Amino acid sequence: MKVTIDGITVDVxxxxxxxxxxxxxxxxxxxxxxxxxxxxQGSGGKCRTCLVKVTKGSEKDPRPMPKLVASCRTGVMxxxxxxxxxxxxxxxxxxxxxxxxxxxHPLDCPxxxxxxxxxxxxxxxxxxxxxxxxxxxxxxxEKIDIGDKIQLHMTRCILCYRCVFTxxxxxxxxxxxxxxxxxxxxxxxxxxxxxxxDFSGNVIDVCPVGALTDKTFRFKxxxxxxxxxxxHRDCDKCCGKVTLWxxxxxxxxxxxxxxxxxxxEEFICNTCRFDKKKTADWxxxxxxxxxxxxxxxxxxxxxxxxxxxxxxPVLIEANKEQFERETRL
Amino acid sequence: xxxxxxLEHINVPGINTFxxxxxxxxxxxxxxxxxxxxxxxxxxxxxxxLRGRGGAxxxxxxxxxxxxxxxxxxxxLVCNGDESEPGxxxxxxxxxxIPHLLIEGMIVSSFxxxxxxxxxxxxxxxxxxxxxxxxAIAEAKAKGFLGKNILGTGYDLELYVQPGGGAYICxxxxxxxxxxxxxxxxxxxxxxxxAIAGLYGCPTVVNNVESIAAVVPIINExxxxxxxxGIGRSTGTKLISAGGNLKKPGVYEIELGLPVEEFIYxxxxxxxxxxxxxxxxxxxxxxxxxxxxxxxxxKTINNEARLMSYESLSDGGFVSGTMLGSGxxxxxxxxxxxxxxxxxxxxxxxxxSCGQCSPCREGTxxxxxxxxxxxxxxxxxxxxxxxxxVSKKIxxxxxxxLGDAAAWPVASAIxxxxxxxxxxxxxxxxxxxxxxxxxxxADPLKVVExxxx
Numbered sequence: 001m002k003v004t005i006d007g008i009t010v011d012v013x014x015x016x017x018x019x020x021x022x023x024x025x026x027x028x029x030x031x032x033x034x035x036x037x038x039x040x041q042g043s044g045g046k047c048r049t050c051l052v053k054v055t056k057g058s059e060k061d062p063r064p065m066p067k068l069v070a071s072c073r074t075g076v077m078x079x080x081x082x083x084x085x086x087x088x089x090x091x092x093x094x095x096x097x098x099x100x101x102x103x104x105h106p107l108d109c110p111x112x113x114x115x116x117x118x119x120x121x122x123x124x125x126x127x128x129x130x131x132x133x134x135x136x137x138x139x140x141x142e143k144i145d146i147g148d149k150i151q152l153h154m155t156r157c158i159l160c161y162r163c164v165f166t167x168x169x170x171x172x173x174x175x176x177x178x179x180x181x182x183x184x185x186x187x188x189x190x191x192x193x194x195x196x197x198d199f200s201g202n203v204i205d206v207c208p209v210g211a212l213t214d215k216t217f218r219f220k221x222x223x224x225x226x227x228x229x230x231x232h233r234d235c236d237k238c239c240g241k242v243t244l245w246x247x248x249x250x251x252x253x254x255x256x257x258x259x260x261x262x263x264x265e266e267f268i269c270n271t272c273r274f275d276k277k278k279t280a281d282w283x284x285x286x287x288x289x290x291x292x293x294x295x296x297x298x299x300x301x302x303x304x305x306x307x308x309x310x311x312x313p314v315l316i317e318a319n320k321e322q323f324e325r326e327t328r329l
Numbered sequence: 330x331x332x333x334x335x336l337e338h339i340n341v342p343g344i345n346t347f348x349x350x351x352x353x354x355x356x357x358x359x360x361x362x363x364x365x366x367x368x369x370x371x372x373x374x375x376x377x378x379l380r381g382r383g384g385a386x387x388x389x390x391x392x393x394x395x396x397x398x399x400x401x402x403x404x405x406l407v408c409n410g411d412e413s414e415p416g417x418x419x420x421x422x423x424x425x426x427i428p429h430l431l432i433e434g435m436i437v438s439s440f441x442x443x444x445x446x447x448x449x450x451x452x453x454x455x456x457x458x459x460x461x462x463x464x465a466i467a468e469a470k471a472k473g474f475l476g477k478n479i480l481g482t483g484y485d486l487e488l489y490v491q492p493g494g495g496a497y498i499c500x501x502x503x504x505x506x507x508x509x510x511x512x513x514x515x516x517x518x519x520x521x522x523x524a525i526a527g528l529y530g531c532p533t534v535v536n537n538v539e540s541i542a543a544v545v546p547i548i549n550e551x552x553x554x555x556x557x558x559g560i561g562r563s564t565g566t567k568l569i570s571a572g573g574n575l576k577k578p579g580v581y582e583i584e585l586g587l588p589v590e591e592f593i594y595x596x597x598x599x600x601x602x603x604x605x606x607x608x609x610x611x612x613x614x615x616x617x618x619x620x621x622x623x624x625x626x627x628k629t630i631n632n633e634a635r636l637m638s639y640e641s642l643s644d645g646g647f648v649s650g651t652m653l654g655s656g657x658x659x660x661x662x663x664x665x666x667x668x669x670x671x672x673x674x675x676x677x678x679x680x681x682s683c684g685q686c687s688p689c690r691e692g693t694x695x696x697x698x699x700x701x702x703x704x705x706x707x708x709x710x711x712x713x714x715x716x717x718x719v720s721k722k723i724x725x726x727x728x729x730x731l732g733d734a735a736a737w738p739v740a741s742a743i744x745x746x747x748x749x750x751x752x753x754x755x756x757x758x759x760x761x762x763x764x765x766x767x768x769x770x771a772d773p774l775k776v777v778e779x780x781x782x
Contacts, residue, residue: 045518046686048726067725073518096722100691133715136698159684178513178684181496183694185684 018071035160036072044072056081114210228288370441376552378564383537414615416657419568453495497681516729560586563638576600614654617734619741672700678735706757
């Protein structure tokens with residue numbers, strides 16, 4: 001199936017969502033997604049940051065869709081044409097959504113452990129306004145401990161439901177859900193029942209903001225001062241493939257391996273995550289490559305050269321001129 | 330005197346019992362329908378031009394014909410009795426006083442759709458109606474109109490009444506299905522539509538109580554006969570729940586196409602505004618439709634009389650029109666404060682937003698807070714623009730129509746009553762002690778100059 005997103009055509013399998021088609025193209029035209037998580041069934045459609053405009057429904061039925069659609073939950077049709085960053089309407093709507101997501105967010109990034117790998121931070125930086133128009137008290141909640149290793153800070157939550165789907169699908173029992181309604185709804189472990197399960201730690205990895213944090217890592221360090229290293233071990237519960245986050249000699253955190261969209265490649269168990277914090281427990285594979293857009297890559301002195309369009313004669317000429325100028329000096 | 334199709338025998342004592350209802354010609358449509366084929370019934374409903382009475386006004390016959398019919402998969406009919414729109418109380422009235430009409434409609438509709446199990450989903454607050462309907466179902470079952478082999482035709486139908494938890498959002502069809510399945514009432518992301526994958530993943534039709542009741546006269550008299558009532562594409566009769574500052578509020582059955590002025594002022598219907606006051610504004614179809622000032626509700630922008638019909642009420646679009654919606658007709662007299670009323674509606678939507686998608690969850694609360702500030706005299710001149718902007722950011726960007734429903738009343742109130750909002754800012758101390766009054770809201774409309782060409 002052929003689908004055109006912002007003028008770039010890509011061939012995808014039937015049943016692919018617009019978001020995943022855009023991810024196959026990559027780059028700036030990928031809509032941001034706060035609630036969609038490709039590994040979790042049924043996720044997506046809630047945060048509305050991935051809204052896109054469908055200007056042509058399909059080859060058969062070329063009518064445009066009347067409203068902006070959530071790209072993560074809309075399947076592509078053959079010949080579909082989609083506008084993301086090229087549509088002012090989409091950009092405007094996305095700005096609105098980001099503003100809405102931020103009005104009840106405490107913006108306590110300086111003391112938040114998620115800072116540096118927070119999707120909301122990136123989203124606000126890329127699409128948000130510099131100032132807020134919201135002049136009222138933000139909603140606040142008490143911090144809740146979910147078991148002895150995870151802390152829930154609902155004040156920061158954007159209600160993406162990812163952790164609810166994780167608890168539903170990765171773990172055996174359903175102990176985790178949403179209470180109440182509207183902007184007073186909250187993530188709950190059904191009346192403070194601890195999520196006591198081998199895979200419960202994954203809710204930390206799927207959380208796009210700092211609402212669910214690792215208590216063994218809380219306030220230990222900023223993520224951009226740590227060094228991510230890929231490692232594995234023989235684990236009878238999970239795949240055992242993780243990222244170790246080093247501070248000097250010490251492993252201060254263990255997480256799943258996150259890709260460029262912040263999604264873990266495979267879920268890991270709590271033993272790997274919380275209990276194996278010595279280098280001796282692991283077989284080191286090498287440094288973890290983190291996208292150079294991420295603040296985690298800052299000061300890591302690794303860079304990918306900018307792409308040069310080799311077939312463009314104007315660019316080649318310009319590059320040659322610049323090279324000559326620099327060598328002369 | 331307009332024709333009454335649904336409420337014709339409403340004043341007969343004991344019409345809520347099977348025997349009295351049957352003696353007044355009840356259940357005749359079941360006898361007639363079971364001799365027809367399901368396709369013929371759907372065709373008849375299509376011909377009648379019946380439009381969904383729950384608010385959106387989507388043609389019922391068309392909705393039925395979209396129902397997927399895969400082999401070996403059960404189909405369901407769900408009756409949406411989660412009526413919770415502020416200002417609308419027609420379904421509750423119908424179910425309380427003439428429950429057999431709904432059950433009769435359910436039997437005919439279920440037969441037309443090939444459903445062997447049907448549900449009537451009621452709002453949690455309607456416990457008396459649950460008991461009334463359950464009693465009526467038991468009566469109908471005892472007489473052989475429900476259960477196995479209805480009237481010896483070999484058609485089986487089980488009808489269940491399911492009370493919900495009392496959430497407004499469960500009136501949205503997919504949230505209703507989630508709630509009916511026993512889950513949290515969050516609207517589903519469409520597509521797939523319920524006609525393809527609805528209740529328990531099976532093809533499902535969700536219809537309003539009044540739509541299903543209207544199937545009874547359609548089958549009795551024929552679709553063509555029903556289509557003669559009304560005006561244009563708004564056919565048949567409609568129940569209007571008239572409320573607010575009216576002399577005779579209540580549920581009225583009108584033929585669509587009745588002038589709004591006649592509906593408000595004639596003695597047959599509402600009898601005018603209570604206490605001899607003047608009309609200031611009208612919400613014509615339940616709280617989620619745009620509010621209109623008195624001059625625009627009585628006359629369209631082209632100075633034609635506005636009629637109670639889907640087309641005439643929406644004449645002028647969002648600029649100068651509104652919608653028929655679910656028929657919750659709320660009239661405000663000159664002593665009503667539009668700011669306070671808008672705040673009240675916003676408070677309702679803030680409370681009822683399910684919290685699933687961000688624009689609605691956060692935006693409804695934001696609008697409510699700004700309106701609260703305006704009403705209590707702490708507003709700013711920029712608040713009106715802020716409200717319009719926030720409502721625009723919500724509208725159309727949400728999973729379900731609740732976002733639109735929350736945005737429209739606020740946006741329209743500011744569009745038509747901006748000077749009243751501004752007065753709340755400039756005369757803040759006065760605004761807390763007295764109301765703005767009628768001002769120019771009932772003045773005759775300026776006739777638009779027409780081109781000689």
